[in-house]
Amino acid sequence: GQMGGNDEREQTLNQLLTEMDGFEGNNGVIILAATNRPESLDPALTRPGRFDRRVPVELPDLAGREAILKVHAKKIKASDDVDLHTIARMASGASGAELANIINEAALRAVRSGRTVVNESDLEESIEVVIAGYQKKNAVLSDQEKKVVAYHEIGHALVAALQSHSAPVQKITIIPRTSGALGYTMQVEQGDKYLMTKKELENKIVTFTGGRAAEEIVFGEITTGASNDIEQATKIARAMITRYGMTDEFDMVAMETVTNQYLGGDTSLSCSADTQKEIDEKVVQLVKAEHEKARKILSENREKLDELAMYLYEKETITGDEFMDILDRK
Known part of the structure; x- marks a missing residue:
């Protein structure tokens, strides 16, 4: 009630505060409340003495994901070769609900294949369904398009593999998905990472630009296939400059603040228009420099x-091991 009006929200809040204050110490009533928007709660509710304890529920870490998968895996028949630790590693950043969905999706896939037992490949495919959508069976790419997508994905994978501090490539595919992706390269970290160095972030940008760089080198043309890469690379570059203080000019000054941490984490700029212009220029410079690095790496390893x-063009889907075997062959 910003206008000082005594609407029903205020009445509810007042009643709640009265009830919370009015309890005797021994009548055993506990009040629990949950919200995705802690920043918009009335300070009267959040000050000490109202709720004794705050429990932030973050996304699960690696051990948490494995434990959640174990709980849901009890409901299905899983074969002996299923390694939930690997699946938990592949599902980095997934919430509890998404992990439950991954198990359900794997069970459905097993049933569709006429099996009663879920195996490792079902779970791996179901992670891809959650990340990238179902395989689009009716999308037929022309021969030339398929070649472009193959080069694009290998561009990403090769740039990632040839840089230090890069997560290993797990799988590369050029089968179109319902999310609109015509193919993708899946990288999987060995464990959860909580800190990223400047070098690692720059390497990520180089990897994102690798697909477009491969198209430029091989076909001398560029396509619309890199739209998601461009978005991701720009996001990282902007965050490096505005939030992580990774430029000499701005040093450790925050140019951007994060709002609604639990609802998508939108950001809002807190600087003048001139500074904003400077930030934009720096973002362009950074992405350009990393794009050039990707081109250089691919030209040297043509x-x-x-x-x-x-190989990918013929097979359509290859594992990280197959990829590394060919790469390591002299």
């Missing part, structure tokens, strides 16, 4: 780029 792209 033979491997061609060999891997042709």
Whole structure:
């Protein structure tokens, strides 16, 4: 009630505060409340003495994801080869509900294949369904498009593999998905990472620009396939400058604040228009420099780029191990 009006929200709040104050110490009533918007709560509710304890429920870490998967896996018949630790690693950033969904999706896939037992490949495919959508069976790419997508994905994977501090490649596919992706490269960290160095973030941007760089080198043309990469690379570059203080000019000054932490974490700029212009220029410079790095890496390894792209073009889906075998062959 910003206008000082005594609407029903205020009455509810007042009543709640009265009830919370009015309890005797021994009548055993506990009040629990949950919200996704702690920043918009009335300070009268959040000050000490009202709720004795605050429990922030963050996304589960690696051990948490594995434990949640174990709980849901009890409801299905899983074969002996299922390694939930690997699945938990692949599902980095997934919430409890998404993990439950991954198990359900794997069970459905097993039933569709006429099996009563869920195996490792079902779970891996179901992670991809949750991340990228179902395989689009009716999307038929022309031969040329398929080649472009193969080079694009190998561009990402090769740039990632040839840099230090990069997560290993787990799988590369050029089968279109219902999310609109025509293919994707899946990288999986060995464990959860809570801190990222400047070098690692720059490497991520280089990897994101690798797909477009491969198209430029091989076909001399660029396509619309890199739209998601562009979005991700820009996001990282902007965050490095405005939130992580990774430029000499701005040093450790925050140019951006995060609002609604639990609802998507939107950001709002807190600087003048001139500074904003400078930030935009820096973002462009940073992404350009990393894009150039990706082009250089791929030009120097052109033979491997061609060999891997042709292999992916024929197979449509390859594992990280197959990829590394070809890359390590002299």
